[in-house]
Amino acid sequence: MSRHEGLNNDYIWFREPSLNGVSISYLCDRIIYHGVSKYQRIDIVETRLHGKMLFLDGVAQSAERDEFIYHELLVHPAMFAHPKPEKVLIIGGAEGATLREVLKHRTVKRAVLVDIDGELVEICKKYLPSWHQGSFDDPRVEVVIDDGRAYVENSQEKFDVIIVDLSDPFEDSPAVFLFTKEFYLLLKEHLTPYGCTSIQGEGVSPQEHTLHVRMVNTLREVFPVVMPHIYSMHSFHRPDSHIFTTLQKDWTPQETAKRFEMSGMKLKYLNKEMLEKLFVLPSYLKESYERDKQIITDANPSFEGVYHRVPSIAS
Numbered sequence: 001m002s003r004h005e006g007l008n009n010d011y012i013w014f015r016e017p018s019l020n021g022v023s024i025s026y027l028c029d030r031i032i033y034h035g036v037s038k039y040q041r042i043d044i045v046e047t048r049l050h051g052k053m054l055f056l057d058g059v060a061q062s063a064e065r066d067e068f069i070y071h072e073l074l075v076h077p078a079m080f081a082h083p084k085p086e087k088v089l090i091i092g093g094a095e096g097a098t099l100r101e102v103l104k105h106r107t108v109k110r111a112v113l114v115d116i117d118g119e120l121v122e123i124c125k126k127y128l129p130s131w132h133q134g135s136f137d138d139p140r141v142e143v144v145i146d147d148g149r150a151y152v153e154n155s156q157e158k159f160d161v162i163i164v165d166l167s168d169p170f171e172d173s174p175a176v177f178l179f180t181k182e183f184y185l186l187l188k189e190h191l192t193p194y195g196c197t198s199i200q201g202e203g204v205s206p207q208e209h210t211l212h213v214r215m216v217n218t219l220r221e222v223f224p225v226v227m228p229h230i231y232s233m234h235s236f237h238r239p240d241s242h243i244f245t246t247l248q249k250d251w252t253p254q255e256t257a258k259r260f261e262m263s264g265m266k267l268k269y270l271n272k273e274m275l276e277k278l279f280v281l282p283s284y285l286k287e288s289y290e291r292d293k294q295i296i297t298d299a300n301p302s303f304e305g306v307y308h309r310v311p312s313i314a315s
Contacts (some may be wrong), residue, residue, distance in 0.1 A: 014045050020208065022100070024060075024237060026053065033127050037119035044127050050235045054095060054128065056120075062095055063200060063235035064130060066314055070269045072242075073231050075101035076200035077244050078161050078280060080259040081251060085160040086110065087289040089190070091148035092200075093165035094120045096132025102163070103135055104265060110142050112159075118145035126298045130310055138295055149178055152186045164199040169211075176301040194248055195248050197223075201241035204230055213288045218295040224249045228285070229278045243278075253279055 012028040026047045033044040043055040048206050062070070075098055079085050088102050091111045091213040104239045115121055121143065125136055138145060144151060148164075164187075167174040168254040177183060187197055199219070210226070232239050257275035289292030 004250060005204075012057070013257075014043070014047070014171075016036075016047075016055070016060060019059070025051070026050070033123060035119075037117050039117045039124075040120070042120055042123055044123070052128065053235065054124070056167055059168065060235060062097070062128075062131065063128050063233075064234050066233045067095075068133065068268045069231055069233050070236075071101050072095040072097060072267050073229065073278075074163060074165060074198050074200065074242050076257060076267065076270055077229070077242075077275065078246075078259065079243065079268045080195055080263070080275070081196045081244065081246055081248070081256045082160050083259075085196075085293055087157070087159045087161075087192075088112070089152075089153070089157075089159040089162045090114065090162045091162070091166070093163070095124045095128050095134050096121075097139065098163055099135040100131070100133050101146045102161075103138055103140065107142060111138075112157075113141065114143060114144045114146055114148050114151045116145070116147050117224075120176075121145070127148065149183055149186070149287040152190055154290055156189065156190050158190050158195075159264065162191065162195070163189050164197065166200050168202065176296075177298060179211075179218070180298050180301055181198055181218050181221055182217055182298045188222055188247070194246075196246040196248075199243045199245070201228055201243040203238045204228075204241045204285060205238045208238070208264045209288060210292065213285070213292050214294050214296050217244060217293060218297075219243060219245055221295055223247065225251050227253075227279045228281060247307065271298075 013025045014028050015025040016023055019177045028045045030046045031044055036041050040056045045053055047053050054061045084107050085105060086109045088108055088111045090098050092115055093099060094115045094117060099111060099113055102108060131188055165196060166178055169179060201215060204212050216226060216228055216303050225246045227244045228241050230239055230241050253276055257272045260275055261272045
């Protein structure tokens, strides 16, 4: 961060660390929170373009003015794909916005949110109320502070929908073991017969989509139906994706869209027409799925050439 004198008042530039040769700066009016938990550096800043933003280890995670795009698309395609989702597991999602969207479904009787960083959860509760909107206080919710993989390894409970809301992994991070075939097999074992998952699917720009492609191909080793979908958000500065999977071999997007329409739910971004066409993909991605057949395993969690931190030049 660097502070500068403006014509009328001070202003702040918050600069992300350089990732794969690109660094982005945000013009800010104030730093709302700055601290370090057991696991990561946490910053919440008030930006002029995106409103409040959450940064972990300096990397943007969520922005007040467009987070609804990310969270609606992460949650509702999977929730409406299931005929009656009653039990939902969320791995990650400390901001509470994924939980907020899950609880819009009246069928939900139990929602378990598992996040490794309890300090981050408490900070988000305090400083990001428009994200969670009180969802943590809902009696249907259980918050578990634990490693997501350890939780599913030790739990016998099955869920109708599992949502994996993780930040981008780095090749030196233990989080890579939440992207492997073995982890996805664990998720499958914890699904009910009509179970669905939704997984944050990484960037899909023509320049950088290797991790996404390997995630899709790894998931196809586990689930009968694997359907990536693409979205864009101004605050993310790239096209991104989520990946929907289901055990329902006869699943169709039309049936999912029909359930959405019948629910009467009003969302800010997602609608029936979009759901019907949500899974249309560009040719370059389809070609990459065919060309790069590498899958991600515990024995070979290769993230070489995917995400690298590069020291930033001071502002």
